[in-house]
Amino acid sequence: MTFLILTGIHKRFGPTVAVEDFNLTAEKGEFVSFLGPSGCGKTTTLRMIAGFEQPTAGTISIGGTDITNRPPNRRNIGMVFQSYALFPNMNVADNIGFGMKVRKRPKDQIRKRVDELLGLMHLPDKGGRYPYQLSGGQQQRVALARALAVEPEVLLLDEPLSALDAKIRVALRKEIRAIQRQFGITTVYVTHDQEEALSLSDRVVVMSEGRIEQIGAPADIYNFPATPFVASFVGTLSLLQANVIEGATARLSIDGQEIRGARPAAGDGQRVTVALRPEAVEQGDGGGSNRLRGTVEDVSFLGSIVRTRVRISGRNTLSFDQFNDPSLAASTIGEEIAVSFSPESTLVLEGRASADAVIEEAIAEV
Amino acid sequence: MTGGTPLVAQAPKGPDSLAAAPVSRPRRSFGRIWWWAVFAVAVLYFALPLIGTFAFSMRSQPLFSAYAVVTDDPQFAATLLYSFVVAIVTIIVSIVLIVPTAFWVRLRLPRLRPYIEFITLLPFVIPPIILVFGLLRSYSGDPLPLAGSDFGSDVLLVAAYVVLSLPYMYRAVDTGLRAIDVRSLTEASQSLGASWFTILVRVIFPNLRVSILSGAFLTLAIVVGEFTIATFLARPAFGPYIQLLGGNKAYEPAAVSLISFGLTWIAMGLLALIGRQSRQKIQIAGAH
Numbered sequence A: 001m002t003f004l005i006l007t008g009i010h011k012r013f014g015p016t017v018a019v020e021d022f023n024l025t026a027e028k029g030e031f032v033s034f035l036g037p038s039g040c041g042k043t044t045t046l047r048m049i050a051g052f053e054q055p056t057a058g059t060i061s062i063g064g065t066d067i068t069n070r071p072p073n074r075r076n077i078g079m080v081f082q083s084y085a086l087f088p089n090m091n092v093a094d095n096i097g098f099g100m101k102v103r104k105r106p107k108d109q110i111r112k113r114v115d116e117l118l119g120l121m122h123l124p125d126k127g128g129r130y131p132y133q134l135s136g137g138q139q140q141r142v143a144l145a146r147a148l149a150v151e152p153e154v155l156l157l158d159e160p161l162s163a164l165d166a167k168i169r170v171a172l173r174k175e176i177r178a179i180q181r182q183f184g185i186t187t188v189y190v191t192h193d194q195e196e197a198l199s200l201s202d203r204v205v206v207m208s209e210g211r212i213e214q215i216g217a218p219a220d221i222y223n224f225p226a227t228p229f230v231a232s233f234v235g236t237l238s239l240l241q242a243n244v245i246e247g248a249t250a251r252l253s254i255d256g257q258e259i260r261g262a263r264p265a266a267g268d269g270q271r272v273t274v275a276l277r278p279e280a281v282e283q284g285d286g287g288g289s290n291r292l293r294g295t296v297e298d299v300s301f302l303g304s305i306v307r308t309r310v311r312i313s314g315r316n317t318l319s320f321d322q323f324n325d326p327s328l329a330a331s332t333i334g335e336e337i338a339v340s341f342s343p344e345s346t347l348v349l350e351g352r353a354s355a356d357a358v359i360e361e362a363i364a365e366v
Numbered sequence B: 001m002t003g004g005t006p007l008v009a010q011a012p013k014g015p016d017s018l019a020a021a022p023v024s025r026p027r028r029s030f031g032r033i034w035w036w037a038v039f040a041v042a043v044l045y046f047a048l049p050l051i052g053t054f055a056f057s058m059r060s061q062p063l064f065s066a067y068a069v070v071t072d073d074p075q076f077a078a079t080l081l082y083s084f085v086v087a088i089v090t091i092i093v094s095i096v097l098i099v100p101t102a103f104w105v106r107l108r109l110p111r112l113r114p115y116i117e118f119i120t121l122l123p124f125v126i127p128p129i130i131l132v133f134g135l136l137r138s139y140s141g142d143p144l145p146l147a148g149s150d151f152g153s154d155v156l157l158v159a160a161y162v163v164l165s166l167p168y169m170y171r172a173v174d175t176g177l178r179a180i181d182v183r184s185l186t187e188a189s190q191s192l193g194a195s196w197f198t199i200l201v202r203v204i205f206p207n208l209r210v211s212i213l214s215g216a217f218l219t220l221a222i223v224v225g226e227f228t229i230a231t232f233l234a235r236p237a238f239g240p241y242i243q244l245l246g247g248n249k250a251y252e253p254a255a256v257s258l259i260s261f262g263l264t265w266i267a268m269g270l271l272a273l274i275g276r277q278s279r280q281k282i283q284i285a286g287a288h
Helices: A042-050 A092-102 A105-119 A136-149 A168-185 A194-200 A220-223 A228-233 A355-365 B002-015 B016-057 B065-072 B074-107 B110-127 B128-139 B151-176 B182-191 B195-205 B207-223 B230-231 B238-248 B252-287
Strands: A002-013 A018-027 A030-034 A057-064 A077-080 A154-158 A186-191 A204-210 A211-216 A237-248 A251-254 A257-260 A271-276 A290-301 A305-311 A317-323 A336-341 A345-350
Touching: A002 A305, A018 A042, A018 A186, A018 A211, A030 A042, A030 A194, A042 A077, A042 A186, A042 A204, A057 A271, A077 A105, A077 A186, A077 A211, A077 B182, A092 A105, A092 A136, A092 B207, A105 A257, A105 A305, A136 B182, A168 A194, A194 A220, A194 B128, A204 A220, A204 A228, A211 A220, A220 A345, A220 B252, A228 A237, A228 A271, A228 A345, A237 A317, A251 A271, A251 B230, A257 A290, A305 B195, A355 B238, B016 B110, B065 B074, B065 B252, B074 B110, B074 B151, B074 B195, B074 B207, B074 B238, B074 B252, B110 B151, B128 B151, B128 B230, B151 B207, B182 B195, B195 B207, B207 B238
Parallel strands: A030 A186, A030 A204, A077 A154, A154 A186
Antiparallel strands: A002 A018, A002 A057, A204 A211, A237 A251, A237 A271, A251 A257, A271 A345, A290 A305, A290 A336, A305 A317
């Protein structure tokens, strides 16, 4: 059942376009993430759902009701902020009960609900504490409980884990997902952390410069990026410049070495970008029918994996990952090696005009 | 203060790394002497006039008779009470006006802040005499002949005092607002269903309590001692009463000054007490 619908949303701040033609439908109970770099419009879109910003054009509806012009306090939305935004003058229990108190619920009902949520957040004895007496992770749990206490129709989370340290971030991330499933609440989660978006979401909306680049399940976003931006932003990618030898059979040439792509490519002789995930490439011939030769340029030890960068020729480099195996000797810099990968994992990208800049950047990073 | 000398004597004994510490010690103890000297000068500066005033008030025989005369004078209690009531009304009006304004400026109109700050500083630039003559000229005739009646003059007096207290109240509130994340707290309250009124009363006011109190007590201190505006509006306030007393009696004005000074101190003490209590309450509540 379609529950949250954003149709043709535009937002301008003076001459600046913050969000352009944003369309999204989310099912009831779905977990959708907005992923993108800062300034891509993800938070602005979230704030429009919350009612803190008014769209310049477009409509937002929840459960079949148009709420575009409703003030935020009449939308029945739960919101969790990056800065926690707990009321410093109230203790934990009063913070959680605030929304119910505003709705004039009976006192014993508020107390029962607060106790229930405190238990759920593993903070059963912290009701009398004040926000400043809690750790960041605990404060964010209280903020989540406070948002859930009013039984909102939609839960909005604006980079809720950004201010926390890595371990707590991962633990709390799992908890957020578990609680969201338990409540079956439609959730929109804003983040610039791709790992968070991919691990949490039913669907990910990748945004750049106010526009949606791609909407899809995490695996689709990762495996089949629709635009060069998505390819470069999500995961690590090697991007190589190639020429199309024969588009219909997806025959491509990378600096004179021939490979095949997964799908038919654009016209013959055109320049395209080939994207490869480090995990899709193997040293030697075992990786698939596409083979390239090059010189080892760098070997990075990343713990469980070893990432090797190979220069194919002039501008083109690609990276590949191997599981760290102490019995195997790593490649040495300057060594000539062959790598292989399957045509299925060879993504051929044909993007907008600005894609070149993105590719340049990504090449510089890999 | 004398502890510095033997420490200097130890300096040559130690190796280089240790020598550094004793060298810095005499400097620190010199710093301490300096600190005490400044403190002593400050104490003398503030205490001498008070001691002098007290000594002067004691010249009337028998001892404390000046104080007895003052406290027995029904005018003293009446004017002081009048001024306190006016001060409290002024404080309430300025809180109601300034807290929502400062909140709104910070939340929605941050570009207006420099202008608002400039306006709030105007009472420092425009003398009260100008203010009161402006009020008298504007409100002596139609359409609002407020200056003609006692109640109308009371209203004008409060209005003038609200203007006088603007710099103190606005600054105190604005500083308090800077210490809290106004935008997130407001949005969090809104998303939980709170109206603007609820946000102000349940979230903004409680978090500004100490700031509002400090602004309020400054206002109290100014209003209770104010002379010019009260005189020209012909209100029975405490300031004109002290002046009247000073013109007719010798020792009593000194006694009145000290009493009003003491009352101001009590007000400040009250502020400190309430401020500390609110912090203690939080800590005690958090301890169990």
